[in-house]
Amino acid sequence: xxxxxxxxxxxxxMLESDLPAIVELERLARLSRWGYDGYRTELxxxxxxxxxxVRGQSPxxxxxxxGFLAGRVQLSARHDGRELxxxxxxxxxxxxxxxxxxxxxxxxxxxxxxxxxxxxFLEVRQSNHGAQALYxxxxxxxxxxxxxxxxxxxxxxxxMELTL
Numbered sequence: 001x002x003x004x005x006x007x008x009x010x011x012x013x014m015l016e017s018d019l020p021a022i023v024e025l026e027r028l029a030r031l032s033r034w035g036y037d038g039y040r041t042e043l044x045x046x047x048x049x050x051x052x053x054v055r056g057q058s059p060x061x062x063x064x065x066x067g068f069l070a071g072r073v074q075l076s077a078r079h080d081g082r083e084l085x086x087x088x089x090x091x092x093x094x095x096x097x098x099x100x101x102x103x104x105x106x107x108x109x110x111x112x113x114x115x116x117x118x119x120x121f122l123e124v125r126q127s128n129h130g131a132q133a134l135y136x137x138x139x140x141x142x143x144x145x146x147x148x149x150x151x152x153x154x155x156x157x158x159x160m161e162l163t164l
Contacts, residue, residue: 007057009066009100011107014051016043021065022053029090030152039070048073050084050111054091054100067091069104073115084112084164086122101134109138113164120164123149126156135160 014022019036026033034042042049054067069089076083086108091100112120123146124131132142140160149157 009054009056009095011103012053012055014039014043014053014068014070016040018053018065018068021063022068022070025065025068025090025092026088028092031088031090032150033152034070034088042070042072046072048082048115050086050108050115052104052107052111054095054104063092066095067100067104069108071108071112073112073117076119078119082115082117084108084115084117084120086120089122101131102138105134105138109162109164118164119161121159121161123157123159125150126158132158132160135162138162 019039022039023036026035039051043051050069050071050073052069053065056063056066067090069086071084071086071088073082073084075081086105089101089104091104109120120140121143122135122140124135126145140162142158143161144159146157146159148154
């Protein structure tokens with residue numbers, strides 16, 4: 001399951017002390033807004049939350065947090081059993097295309113399986129071709145087009161799913 005990751009970075013569980021940086025990255029990446037309270041509630045009250053961060057461990061790095069993923073395993077009305085819903089994922093621009101998003105997703109999928117999920121899904125902006133390519137490379141397929149799914153700025157979304 002584990003694969004080499006740039007030695008400057010590692011994946012760890014999200015902590016409440018990470019939330020100011022996560023909210024900043026959420027804003028920068030124009031993600032669906034959970035805000036500080038949304039992430040805190042998930043961390044404190046959802047035992048099936050999948051909340052991960054990418055941390056830096058070199059003294060030469062500018063940040064202690066370089067990316068995050070927020071999701072949850074929930075009962076599924078569409079699929080028999082549980083599904084992993086990946087709600088938000090982002091890495092800072094200066095470390096994009098270095099495999100950090102892929103590593104976050106793979107760790108989330110692994111955790112989702114441990115929590116009993118049989119399917120994973122996420123939504124992505126129709127214009128975000130880079131993210132779509134990443135998701136497709138991990139086996140996600142587009143299953144629906146959601147008109148005006150995003151509001152800031154307005155844009156259609158695509159629903160992508162993966163059988164775990």
